[in-house]
Amino acid sequence: MILSHLPKLQTKFLLPLKPKTPNLNFNPSILPSFRHFPIFSLFSSLSPTLPTLNPNSPTLPQRQSINDDEDEEQPHIEISIEKLFVPPETDISSLASGSGSVSSSSARILKGSNIVLSKYASNSQVINAEFVKSSSKTEECPVDGLPEFALVGRSNVGKSSLLNSLVRRKKLALTSKKPGKTQLINHFRINDSWYLVDLPGYGFAAAPGEVRIEWDKFTKNYFLKRSTLVSVFLLIDATIPAKKIDLEYASWLGQNKIPMTLVFTKCDKRKKKKNGGKRPEENVQDFQELIREFFEAAPPWIMTSSVTNQGRDEILLHMAQLRNYWLKH
């Protein structure tokens, strides 16, 4: 396929989302029934025309197979070219096949995601991680200017667990079966050069109304004011159908031009629930469909599990490419 025939791809890295006017009047009854999106077939087998790496493309890190304990039975994903997240300065002409879709098993696409690797994906390994401080306001957060990534999502979605998985420590961030465990903005310094930020969850029904509003206010203020925030990682539970509150949060981030990566959690829970429950990849597909109306360009997304460490190395590579680009521009 000739490159000029490809759909227009997003080129912005730091502000990848061009939100349309969001329609927040969701009717929850429409959530379970979605239009089938033919190209984006999560269960399709490998494309017969597997994309190959262009030998002239920049040197990319090898696909890391450090996930010794990873579930090997992850489904292959076939994804249309225009649904990829393509970092700037990244040539994807070698990925294009006649069908307009690529297999997620391409070495240039992070496994279980729509994220294309760029030349900025280097130095992704975590060598050391330390808790620095908890803050109740943006003004109290560290002032050393290091780039940071914030983990946000509904209470109990697995933010603290993901942080622990990323840094390969069991209890650096405190987790709990009960929602509402994390209540402040918690900064963890990685390799003395960047931060992971664990935030309180939203939508915690048991929290008193005032407390909920206060959390919401300070986390949203943090997103709007924190100049060193490279990207928000919005965690979504992949074991349940899309929730209105998550769709609203994604839309709010887009409207406010806050760069966002969608992280689907708990993908190890593969058992189909009774009464029409769906598998993680089906819920992921449905969520994409629902947010399509808010964004002109597909935001980056990735499937993870803190139990099997699925997606751990891939998230770290994605954070590395976002961070290295941010540092250079």
Ligand SMILES: Nc1nc2c(ncn2[C@@H]2O[C@H](COP(=O)(O)OP(=O)(O)OP(=O)(O)O)[C@@H](O)[C@H]2O)c(=O)[nH]1
């Ligand atoms: N099966 C499975 N369980 C998970 C995963 N991630 C988290 N959990 C479980 O989900 C529960 C909540 O995890 P946390 O990491 O504390 O969730 P959180 O989003 O930080 O919650 P709050 O701080 O209350 O907002 C715990 O019981 C975890 O063990 C996952 O990937 N797979």
Ligand SMILES: [Mg+2]
């Ligand atoms: Mg937590």
